[in-house]
Amino acid sequence: MNEPLLQVTDLTKNFKVQGGIVRAVDGVSISVQAGETLGLVGESGCGKSTLGALMVRLIDADEGRVAFEGRNITNLSRTALRPIRQHMQIIFQDPFASLNPRSTVERTLAEPFLVHGIGTPTERKTWGKELLQRVGLRPEHASRYPHEFSGGQRQRVAIARALALRPKLIVCDEPVSALDVSIQAQVLNLLKDLKSEFGLSYIFITHDFSVLGNVAQRIAVMYLGRIVELAERTKLWRRPLHPYTQLLFSAVPVPDPHAVKDRRRVAALADPPSPLDPPSGCHFHTRCPLKESICTQRAPPLREVEPGHRVACHMVG
Amino acid sequence: MPAPLLELRDLRTQFSTQEGVVSAVDGISLRIENGQTLAVVGESGCGKSVMARSILQLIPTPPGKIVGGEVLYQGADLLKRNAEQMCDIRGKEISMIFQEPMTSLNPVLTVGDQVAEIILEHEKIDRKNARARVLELFSLVNIPAAGKRVREYPHQLSGGMRQRVMIAISLACRPKLLIADEPTTALDVTIQAQILDLITRLKEELGMGVLLITHDLGVVAEVAQHVVVMYAGRKVEEAPVEPLFDEPLHPYTRGLLDCVPRLDAFEQAEPDRLRTVEGLVPSLADMPPGCSFAPRCPVSVDRCRWQKPEIKEVRPGHLVACFVAQGEGLDS
Numbered sequence: 199m200n201e202p203l204l205q206v207t208d209l210t211k212n213f214k215v216q217g218g219i220v221r222a223v224d225g226v227s228i229s230v231q232a233g234e235t236l237g238l239v240g241e242s243g244c245g246k247s248t249l250g251a252l253m254v255r256l257i258d259a260d261e262g263r264v265a266f267e268g269r270n271i272t273n274l275s276r277t278a279l280r281p282i283r284q285h286m287q288i289i290f291q292d293p294f295a296s297l298n299p300r301s302t303v304e305r306t307l308a309e310p311f312l313v314h315g316i317g318t319p320t321e322r323k324t325w326g327k328e329l330l331q332r333v334g335l336r337p338e339h340a341s342r343y344p345h346e347f348s349g350g351q352r353q354r355v356a357i358a359r360a361l362a363l364r365p366k367l368i369v370c371d372e373p374v375s376a377l378d379v380s381i382q383a384q385v386l387n388l389l390k391d392l393k394s395e396f397g398l399s400y401i402f403i404t405h406d407f408s409v410l411g412n413v414a415q416r417i418a419v420m421y422l423g424r425i426v427e428l429a430e431r432t433k434l435w436r437r438p439l440h441p442y443t444q445l446l447f448s449a450v451p452v453p454d455p456h457a458v459k460d461r462r463r464v465a466a467l468a469d470p471p472s473p474l475d476p477p478s479g480c481h482f483h484t485r486c487p488l489k490e491s492i493c494t495q496r497a498p499p500l501r502e503v504e505p506g507h508r509v510a511c512h513m514v515g
Numbered sequence: 516m517p518a519p520l521l522e523l524r525d526l527r528t529q530f531s532t533q534e535g536v537v538s539a540v541d542g543i544s545l546r547i548e549n550g551q552t553l554a555v556v557g558e559s560g561c562g563k564s565v566m567a568r569s570i571l572q573l574i575p576t577p578p579g580k581i582v583g584g585e586v587l588y589q590g591a592d593l594l595k596r597n598a599e600q601m602c603d604i605r606g607k608e609i610s611m612i613f614q615e616p617m618t619s620l621n622p623v624l625t626v627g628d629q630v631a632e633i634i635l636e637h638e639k640i641d642r643k644n645a646r647a648r649v650l651e652l653f654s655l656v657n658i659p660a661a662g663k664r665v666r667e668y669p670h671q672l673s674g675g676m677r678q679r680v681m682i683a684i685s686l687a688c689r690p691k692l693l694i695a696d697e698p699t700t701a702l703d704v705t706i707q708a709q710i711l712d713l714i715t716r717l718k719e720e721l722g723m724g725v726l727l728i729t730h731d732l733g734v735v736a737e738v739a740q741h742v743v744v745m746y747a748g749r750k751v752e753e754a755p756v757e758p759l760f761d762e763p764l765h766p767y768t769r770g771l772l773d774c775v776p777r778l779d780a781f782e783q784a785e786p787d788r789l790r791t792v793e794g795l796v797p798s799l800a801d802m803p804p805g806c807s808f809a810p811r812c813p814v815s816v817d818r819c820r821w822q823k824p825e826i827k828e829v830r831p832g833h834l835v836a837c838f839v840a841q842g843e844g845l846d847s
Contacts, residue, residue, distance in 0.1 A: 241703035241704065378558040378730065379731075379732075380770065380771060381795075382774070383789035383790065383792075384791045386776070387789055405704065406704070407778075408775075408776045408778055412776050412780045431781055432782065432783075435781030436781075447778075448708075449704045450704060451704075451708075453733045453772060454736055455760050458737050470673065470675075470703070470705070472673075
């Protein structure tokens with residue numbers, strides 16, 4: 199296998215909050231191959247957004263290592279990191295919060311070039327207009343402010359900004375969750391087109407499993423800071439091994455009244471635990487139908503049960 | 516035949532905005548029977564929430580105003596009731612739950628007191644008995660360790676537990692109709708599944724009617740018997756749930772169903788592109804003269820651009836507001 203584009207090893211991140219410490223990411227190792235879309239899925243508080251931010255060093259890990267194209271970037275200073283930053287961009291859920299309301303789109307799109315000292319003012323203007331067309335907006339939109347756009351259009355501006363420096367990797371953190379379904383489909387298609395046009399890799403973070411069916415090659419399922427299952431998209435779908443993955447799949451509402459009647463929903467035995475006080479051993483044991491005594495004592499390692507399919511469960515395999 | 520539990524006839528709600536008066540709800544008619552779940556589905560700004568709030572007259576006035584139509588609850592028009600009479604209806608006859616349980620609950624009162632409050636408001640009952648009722652309600656909505664939970668404040672509960680408290684409040688006086696406005700949109704998917712199951716079970720046990728407002732066609736398929744699709748303030752299609760999903764007639768409904776990501780895509784090595792509905796919802800202040808969907812419609816004909824289609828029954832129980840679907844697409 200080729201050297202991965204991005205590789206993180208044993209990443210851990212703790213946050214001090216009122217009432218204690220939350221271990222948002224707990225010893226996660228994962229890689230992204232060039233040209234791949236890696237899906238990170240899980241519910242609120244599972245650490246997926248923190249992991250995404252750690253992977254591109256938007257925040258610093260307490261422990262662990264980040265390597266980009268084989269180079270250890272864990273301890274690089276801000277200045278030393280800057281040239282690498284060109285290659286790693288991020289798109290957030292709420293484009294209203296991630297765009298400066300007092301900047302025209304033109305200024306917003308010129309900023310990445312300014313920061314990295316690329317081009318003349320005229321060139322930056324031209325590039326900005328080209329970027330707008332790339333993402334399905336019109337050049338004359340350049341003089342507008344974010345509030346003059348709809349949510350879907352704002353997300354297109356955020357995508358254009360992320361694309362500006364021709365990155366190799368874009369972290370997409372819930373990029374379509376705030377959008378209406380008809381707009382969501384437009385933006386997902388756009389991301390897909392840009393990926394093949396520019397040979398991008400994505401880390402696609404979402405709480406919505408169904409979105410990943412169309413975009414991800416591999417999917418990592420997270421629960422309370424840990425990856426509980428990792429597999430290729432089709433494999434994960436055909437044979438989800440972790441009881442939490444099964445629960446997540448069965449909970450997705452399906453837009454088909456006939457399918458609803460045929461389906462037996464996996465019961466979640468209890469409410470999700472607090473991240474402040476995660477259960478001992480396997481974090482999922484409080485909600486797990488397969489629980490045995492070992493599950494309360496020892497955390498199961500993420501082990502490969504068949505080629506490319508990893509699962510962290512004492513009861514599987 | 517007895518009057519339906521709730522019937523809206525040509526309801527119209529307008530808002531005055533900087534851009535002039537806009538019709539957020541532009542002539543909606545629908546009915547709900549006892550024990551039935553009716554889903555109203557549509558995207559942001561289609562007027563579904565304004566319609567739901569208009570039923571209980573929860574529209575901020577000004578800028579909003581109900582300008583026409585009837586809201587018939589068991590045959591009597593609620594729009595003719597005064598403010599005091601409406602207070603007796605809200606929470607007792609018709610209850611409502613909202614998307615964000617944190618902002619609907621009072622942060623400085625314990626959740627037990629908040630449930631007791633509505634019982635004390637509507638019934639002649641003492642505090643002690645009210646408290647016992649609260650415990651019953653908590654177990655009805657599957658809140659574990661109810662005795663401890665009643666003394667907690669909203670911030671101590673998870674999102675799913677808060678929504679259960681809201682449901683307990685809404686059911687406290689055994690309403691005949693529950694209006695649920697995006698009740699699971701703020702919740703995680705595993706919790707959403709529990710809350711949807713809960714609403715369905717309670718509807719069956721208590722024989723309530725449920726009006727469910729949602730943007731999520733998956734949620735509609737899970738819980739509704741009957742569906743109304745709204746677009747730009749109007750009802751564009753109405754049908755029982757199975758024909759609506761099997762044979763959607765309005766091009767907007769078809770478009771919406773097409774662009775939902777399907778789990779089938781997980782089976783495909785190279786998933787197809789998602790189909791989309793091109794363009795944007797028109798601004799309420801600048802509506803096209805004909806069918807409001809015409810500018811985005813793949814099958815529109817000349818007539819659609821200047822004439823508004825009325826909603827008509829084209830098959831038993833299946834109504835659609837589209838000239839083409841009504842077989843009237845030929846330009847006359």
